[in-house]
Amino acid sequence: MQVKRHVAVVYRAYPNRGQCALIERTIGCARFVYNQMLADRIEHYKQTKESLRNTPAQYKDRFPFLKEVDSMALCNAQLHLNRAYSRFFKDPQHVGFPKFKAKHKAKPSYTTNCIKGNIRLEDDGRYLRLPKLGRVRVRQHKRIPDDRVLKSVTVQHTRSGKYTMTILFEYETQIPEPRAPKYFVGLDYSSHDLYVSSDAEKPDYPRFYRRTEQCLAREQRKLSHMQEQSNNWYRQKTKIARLHERVRNTRRDFLHKTANKLVGQYDCVCVEDLNLQAVSQSLKLGKSTMDNGFGLLRDMLAYKLEKHGGCMVKIDRFYPSSQLCHDCGYKNTDTKNLSVREWDCPQCGVHHDRDVNAALNIRDEGKRLIS
Ligand SMILES: [Zn+2]
Structure with a gap:
């Protein structure tokens, strides 16, 4: 079956000084437009009880500085706002009303779309050409096949002071006909070991965060003694962000490797459809649950299995x-107690x-459900 798929590739970017300034300005303008539009919609609703359909173009006369930045970044700010609204209206019980973006809290990034090839990789992937910014030096780690179509780019200034460009590619691919699975495995979520498999295997899971935790605590303490918003304070914040970033990257790498190994061994993976957020909040397991990324592993497994003609079964x-x-098949309710590690039927x-x-x-x- 021929299907369309998207893949996002993160590039580290090395903009020059002028480009850095323009990126900051574009991020600022996107946030400004978002907030301005939200404010006007709220005000309009208060007065007329009707919803307002405003666009970034309406603000360009009143705020001429908006003309200097990539207009697609502003369009995307509008799309983000529309999406925030529709999510809220769909489920007002659980989703909050759109909030204003605060300068130091909102993710410092903007998204721009490729229109008629105005964004492209040049010089064998050494440069990325972007509207207004021009050619930005990027680092490519693997060659992108020629059949991938560039759709959009998200430019981000990370908290650790780096610039990244996340490029979204679209491509058509043949997904293999799902074959009747032969090799089944069940994964039981474990907050300590990530998972325990039905073949009694545990991944050799290094608890990255715990290891870096002491280091982080020390740096946080240093930060708390510093004058807020001073040069040293900002420098220290960057240092902490770098530590967090390292934890995140190592964890993601480990999860990819674990998922690849499972996909190589089995063609049907059965997992529980756990609400991980609830687990982390209720069982005093917050830190290890947040740390181990079982949810991310599950997502990775799902798409990697599909690629190889396998499948994933989620158990209620x-x-x-x-x-x-x-x-x-005897039901032993004593084991509801999590401290019971071993038991006799x-x-x-x-x-x-x-x-x-x-x-x-x-x-x-899982086997029963699939047959
Ligand atoms: Zn028994």
Whole structure:
């Protein structure tokens, strides 16, 4: 089957001084337009009880500095605002009303779209040509195949002081016909080890954050003794952001490798459809849950499996995987207590490791659902 797919590639960029200034200005203008439009919509609604359809072009006469920056960045600010509104109207119970973007809180980035090839990679991928900015030096780590079409670019000034360009490519691909899976595996979520598989395997999961944590705590303490918004304070903030960034990158790398290994070994992966946010908030496991990125692993597995003709099965989150005895199906409610790591089945007497038993149940439930 021929399908369209998108892939985002992050490039590190090295803009010159003038380009840096223009990037900052564009980010500022996008934020300004977003806030201005939001304010006007709120005001208009208060007065007329009707919604206002405003566009960035209407502001260009009143604020001429908006003409100096990439107009697509402003259009995207409008799209972002529209999306914030529609998300709110769809589910007002859970999604808040659009908020104003604060200068030091909002993500410092802007997005621009490719129109008639105005954005392109040049000199064998050494430069990226962008509207208004011109040629920006970028670093490419792998060659992009020629059939990929450049759709948009998000320019970001990271908290650690670097510039990145995230390029979105579109391409057509043949996804292999899903074959009847042969090799099944169940993964039971574990906040300590990331997961335990039905073959009793755990990834060799390094807890990056914990390791860097002491280092971070020390640097945070230093920051708290500094004069806010002084030069030293800003320098220290950058240092902390760099530490966070390193943790994030190492973790992502590890998750990619783990997912690739699983995809190579199995063609059907069964996982629980857990609400990880709820887990991290309720069980005092916040730090390790946030740290280990099981949700990201699940997403990576889903698309990597699809690429290879495998599949992923999500088990209902209320399926009592850790309570059922895998050998006889007896439901042992004692195991609701998370501190029970091992147990003997009261009915058939088989000795169980809590996590492996749960993973086996998840695997078999997945098998049942798919057939
Ligand atoms: Zn049993």
